[in-house]
Amino acid sequence: MAAVRPRVVAALAARFRDLDLAEDAFSDAAAAALVAWRQQPPGDHAAWLWRAAVRRAIDARRKAAVRRRAQHDLRQPEATPEELLIAAREPIPDERLRLIFVCSHPALAPDTRAALTLKVVCGLSTERLARAFLVSEPTMLQRITRAKRKIQAAGVPFAIPEPADWPERLDAVLSTLEVAYAQAYEDAALTEEAAPFTAEVLRLSGVLAEVLPQEPEVLALAALVRFAEARRPARLDRYGVMVPLEDQDPALWRRDLMVEGAGLLERSAEMGRLGARQILAAIHAAHLSRAETGAAPWAEIARLYDALIAMRPDVVVQVNRAVSRGKAFGADEGLRALAQLADEPRVQTWRPYHAARASLLNQAGEHEAAIQAFEAALRLSPPQAERRFLEQRMAEATRSLRGGRATFG
Template identity: 55%
Template sequence: MKGLEEAVRAAGARIVAALAMRFRDLDLAEEAFADAYARAAEAWTDGAAPADPAAWLYRVAERRAVDRLRRARVRGRLAPEPPEPAPTAEDAMTDETRLIPDDRLRLIFVCCHPAVAPETRAALTLRLVCGLATDVIARAFLVPEATLAQRLVRAKRKIREAGVPFEVPGPEAWPDRLDAVLSTLEIAYAKAHEDAAGSGPHAGYAREMLDLSRLLAELLPREPEALAFAALVRFAESRRPARLDPGGAMVPLAEQDPGLWHRALIEEADPYMRRALALASPSPRVIQAAIHGVWCARASLADPAPWPAVLALYDVLLRHRDDAVVRLNRAVALAEVAGVAPALAEIERLDAPGLDAFLPYHAARADLLRRAGRTTEAAEAYDQALALGPNAAERAWLGRRRAGLG
């Protein structure tokens, strides 16, 4: 049912977060929301969807959670501690600026508690807070779905057994969690950013990350990493209006018309960027945000693309974080500054687990092979990229380049 799916996509993860905060039980929150979804599938016949679908789902899920707790008490099982007084469902779902974003941020901190295994923190957050399906998360982390499902079960049990408080911790606990929190938000935003058209199931994460990054920057006004992430999201989102051509194909960053970018978002990002740079020596997240900022300083297509500055920043980033993704992005900039041959040599030397399943690797390699005149190899690389299931905008762009080889 279209209306139900749209409501779940728009508010499902926020409802689960609000339920988790209300009942202090991650499994109960997910199970109650699943009950509400099933009830909606029966009740929301054509033309009968409620005026406020999110409030309806929250109210039904809340009642199902209470019913489950009552049945547990009847059977003599230990019930959770009584929750703190909470706003009504109507308050919760109609005043999102006050309750729901804060609940989601608190739940992110819960999922990133040191009691949870480091390799599971981001996955648990993506499942509970962002609503990503287990199979999608498993593919992102290159692990079998069954393995990831077991990790999630163990993580939720660990949170329950350790008595992790459902709240944003005090400043003394931030160093143990901030990196995991930011890493998770970065992955969630990457899912939204890779969808240039903004029409896929994860498109709503872009708006969410704008809100959550602002909240995190307000909570941690002197943390350069949090400020840099807030800047990065705004720089990247400012370019969304120019990311598609009239035919729906992706437009590479260097070819985007800066006149179409959202200048208001860039103006929001600049103060975050300045504060991050002023607070500490550059860290990987600060440098990555600065790369986005360099691009967003471009005023029009008549201005030269800032490839030399981008390459210089990637050189600095390599000293802080030397991995295959950074080297791949650096190679793209190197091709524009030093030529295709050295860039292609850099890419051919890359060797990392999972690289064969990494679409940007095949796309970048295909483009450099094309520019080097190695048409047959370029065609094979484009075919490998297309076989990895890119979204519609990427597929249109890759297909166009592939067809242009003749």
């Protein structure tokens, strides 16, 4: 049911013009499905959920008497454009993109648009969203609730705006796709709730690149997603343990996605309008150059992060910059860069910060401190493949610590 949720919710929202009603109706339909499908599973899960959710949405409106025109016979409705869309086996991009653009309305605060879209369109839990945006769960819930109320009060139309109005929403749309993909990417084994976003963001970024071929940041996002997905086959070892980028076998990387991404990035660069996503894509491309040269250009990657941090001075970029500097110029340099974040409250509950610190400390030979950092990362609920990797590295640090201590008989 999780796989079809975004499509059904998007179509419900488009039909009823109410985000809360769409989510509630889908939840009710999903609960009904748990009972009904035990006896006779439907041939088309999405179509069944759509019909059930429509009936529940209509019933909810009737009981609340919100809109009198919703009071009509609940007999099986004739096929509508929305129903035909939901019944399709393959996701149709129009409905999904329409709702993404709606949730990216300029009336909403910039830091709320992506979160609302990920909640409504993608179905991410509030807890997961809070982790993604480095805020508390109550804060995230408050943001989403306020945004829904503002959309309803303002009567925001559920349609893609005219092309002339796209620029004011485009960055929020791209941020939504970027965060969605990042949530999926951190799970190397694709076993958690964000797993479907990998294929979906790959598809939607391609759709946007076709719709907006003159937007360099659109092309850059499509490029960096393809570069990252190209490495997917090398991200797990045969035991299901996450393999970090620097240890991956380039022979396993997908050349078709690498070539497609390179073409998109080249087109983006030709437009002469540099943006943060172009630098991110260039960083991914630099990593992939190891397939040809045999060594990652860490000094070049560090310089790219220096350029990126001028555009995005957030903690995510700062942590990645510290790691790259540690690889390029030594662990001490990386630790110095990371130390600048020590007093930042948000990183204390952000797993990548502790994992990066543990790796740099281990690289510097500070094994006892590295073990403590590994333990801090493990307490923050990593996906299974990453957990195994962190446990493996912590065990190596423990052996190094024991081996470095003198014993006296």
